[in-house]
Amino acid sequence: MSKPALRSDVHTSINKNRPFGWRDKFGYLFGDLGNDFFFILTSTFLMVFYTDVFHISAATVGILFLIARLWDAFADMAWGRFIDTRRATLHGKFKPWILRMSLPLVISGVLMFVSIPGMSNGFYLAWAFVTYIVWGTLYSTVNIPYGSMASVITDDSVDRTALSTWRTMGAMLAGLVIGVLGPLIVFVDNKISADRMFMAAIVFGVLAICCYLACYKLSTERIVAPEETKENMNMRTTMKSLVKNKPLISILAASLIMLVCTMLSGTVNTYLFKDYFGNTTALSMVGLSQIATTFLAIPLAKPLVARFGKKEVASLGMLIASISYFIIFLLPEPTVTQYIIIAAIGMFGMGFMSIVSWAFVTDVIDYHEFLSGLREDATVYSLYSMARKIGQAIAGGIGGFAIAAVGYNASLEKQTEETLHGIFSLGTLVPGVIFLAVFLILVFFYPLNKQRTNQLASDLSARRNKY
Numbered sequence: 142m143s144k145p146a147l148r149s150d151v152h153t154s155i156n157k158n159r160p161f162g163w164r165d166k167f168g169y170l171f172g173d174l175g176n177d178f179f180f181i182l183t184s185t186f187l188m189v190f191y192t193d194v195f196h197i198s199a200a201t202v203g204i205l206f207l208i209a210r211l212w213d214a215f216a217d218m219a220w221g222r223f224i225d226t227r228r229a230t231l232h233g234k235f236k237p238w239i240l241r242m243s244l245p246l247v248i249s250g251v252l253m254f255v256s257i258p259g260m261s262n263g264f265y266l267a268w269a270f271v272t273y274i275v276w277g278t279l280y281s282t283v284n285i286p287y288g289s290m291a292s293v294i295t296d297d298s299v300d301r302t303a304l305s306t307w308r309t310m311g312a313m314l315a316g317l318v319i320g321v322l323g324p325l326i327v328f329v330d331n332k333i334s335a336d337r338m339f340m341a342a343i344v345f346g347v348l349a350i351c352c353y354l355a356c357y358k359l360s361t362e363r364i365v366a367p368e369e370t371k372e373n374m375n376m377r378t379t380m381k382s383l384v385k386n387k388p389l390i391s392i393l394a395a396s397l398i399m400l401v402c403t404m405l406s407g408t409v410n411t412y413l414f415k416d417y418f419g420n421t422t423a424l425s426m427v428g429l430s431q432i433a434t435t436f437l438a439i440p441l442a443k444p445l446v447a448r449f450g451k452k453e454v455a456s457l458g459m460l461i462a463s464i465s466y467f468i469i470f471l472l473p474e475p476t477v478t479q480y481i482i483i484a485a486i487g488m489f490g491m492g493f494m495s496i497v498s499w500a501f502v503t504d505v506i507d508y509h510e511f512l513s514g515l516r517e518d519a520t521v522y523s524l525y526s527m528a529r530k531i532g533q534a535i536a537g538g539i540g541g542f543a544i545a546a547v548g549y550n551a552s553l554e555k556q557t558e559e560t561l562h563g564i565f566s567l568g569t570l571v572p573g574v575i576f577l578a579v580f581l582i583l584v585f586f587y588p589l590n591k592q593r594t595n596q597l598a599s600d601l602s603a604r605r606n607k608y
Contacts, residue, residue: 159361161295168359169294169304170311172239172287175352177315178345179250180280185319186327186338187253187273194256194335195265205270210534213277214527220281221289221523233362234293235286235519242282243353247346249276254342256335285526287356289518292503293364296602298594302446305500306439313432319345364516379520382513386521389505391587393525395579396498397532401539402575405567408540412549413568414477416556423477430485438492450591451497451504456583459576461490466573470566491576504589507597543567 188206191197197205230237253272257264291304326341327333383389414424438458445454465487469475506521547563549556556564589597 161297161300161361161363164359165294165361166303166307168356169291170307170314171352171359172290172356173308173311174315175243175349175356176280176284176287177312178319178349178352179247179342181312181315181319182323182341182345183250183253183276185323186333186341189333190254190335190338191269193333194338195269196262197266197269201266202269205273207534209274209277210530212274213281214530214534216278216281217285217523217526217530218520221285221519221521221526224286224289224519225517229365232357233290234365235290236357236360236362238286239283239290239353240357242279243350246276246279246283247349249279250349251339251342251346252276254335254339256339281523281526283353285519285523288499288502288526289506289522290360290362291499292506292518292522293362294360296364296507296598298451298500298504298591298598299443299447301500301503302451302497303443304503305498306442306496308499309435309496310439313435317432378513379515379517382509382515383521383524385512386505386509388501388508388587388589389521389525391582392498392501392505393528395582395587396525396529398575398579398582399494400529400532402572404533405540405543406572409543409564409567412544412564416549417561417565417568418477418480420477423481426481427484430481431488434485434489435492435495438489438496442493442496445493446497446500450594451500452583452587452590452594455494455497455501456580458490458493459580459583462487462494463573463576463580465490466569466576470569470573487572487576494579501587504594504597507601508589511597511601543571 188199188202191202191205192199224235224238227234249272253269253276255268255272260268291301291308294304295301323341326344327338329337410424410427411421414427415421442454465483469480469483472479502522502525505525506518509521510516544564544567547567548560549564550560
């Protein structure tokens with residue numbers, strides 16, 4: 142890997158006060174556990190809270206979510222840029238912002254679930270818009286430094302995979318806790334309770350604060366950019382480097398395609414099991430198998446990446462996922478059991494991409510430093526986050542459009558054979574094609590294989606030591 146010309150006043154150093162270890166892994170897990178205690182709570186229950194407690198129409202809630210996602214996307218970029226231009230403290234560049242902003246974030250989250258008796262529908266609508274958008278903005282102030290922090294905890298490729306793995310575990314643990322306890326807390330006689338929802342928000346908010354404090358205490362930032370780099374930062378230089386950053390563009394493309402697939406599958410699977418298989422209870426088995434297979438992949442991820450590399454492991458996982466869904470599509474009359482077993486194999490392969498995805502971003506940040514000579518962790522991470530949120534805003538309704546396109550008619554007791562075949566294709570063929578596209582992007586467009594990633598780390602280490 143060739144080395145570009147670099148100004149002598151631009152460099153980074155590595156703080157080696159304490160070696161990378163279990164404390165950092167647990168600290169990083171707690172960070173995403175704190176994030177997802179509220180993020181998953183909101184994703185799961187906020188819409189039904191708005192429709193059933195605030196009596197806001199579902200269409201209006203959809204507009205609110207769309208506006209908020211677009212606003213959040215630009216808030217991410219603005220906050221990332223802001224952090225990169227701030228002076229680092231003795232405790233690091235990113236951790237202090239997690240500590241400072243976590244309490245305002247949690248308070249704003251609890252306020253979303255405040256129901257004041259006797260208020261008008263107009264008040265509730267305004268309350269929903271203001272509190273949800275404020276919460277989303279404050280979420281950026283914690284999530285952007287948290288996500289960026291992985292690139293400065295360690296410069297070792299395998300250790301970064303471990304951080305990505307533990308981050309995934311944190312998200313899954315939060316999903317399990319809320320998925321199991323949430324419905325038991327917030328629903329009474331199959332209806333959401335405003336008082337119980339508020340209580341749940343407080344409980345998970347307190348848990349989130351505890352997790353953020355653990356993240357702050359346990360993790361250590363080691364890669365430190367000196368203050369003189371701030372003087373050379375300007376958005377024009379940054380954007381020129383980002384446009385040339387082929388790994389970043391490749392990962393953005395792969396992530397956006399995966400995002401579309403996730404949102405599509407989340408909608409289509411309900412219709413697939415309800416109308417095509419006629420067995421909605423099996424949906425829970427699909428969710429359980431997805432969690433179980435990802436947990437099976439977790440202990441394998443680090444040794445496989447150490448042996449073969451992130452690109453290699455993730456691309457093979459996506460190929461397995463693609464082949465699995467193609468096999469289901471080609472079966473003449475697949476049963477529910479066949480679908481669950483074969484799809485679980487595909488989910489196992491997809492799990493490796495999910496586990497190492499955040500480690501890809503840290504390598505992309507290093508590549509930006511290699512191109513520009515500037516350490517702009519938060520700017521690069523926020524651009525990645527911004528693109529994903531724009532993708533979420535655009536792709537949010539794709540499932541509904543797809544179901545409508547195959548001719549689904551809710552008034553019919555039984556859908557036509559053509560519609561059923563269309564639903565089956567959406568649930569099997571389309572994921573197979575999308576996963577194959579991600580595989581091709583990783584293999585042919587993402588340049589950082591194991592050898593080049595190791596060389597990148599070596600070149601940056603030599604550069605830091607030189608200056």
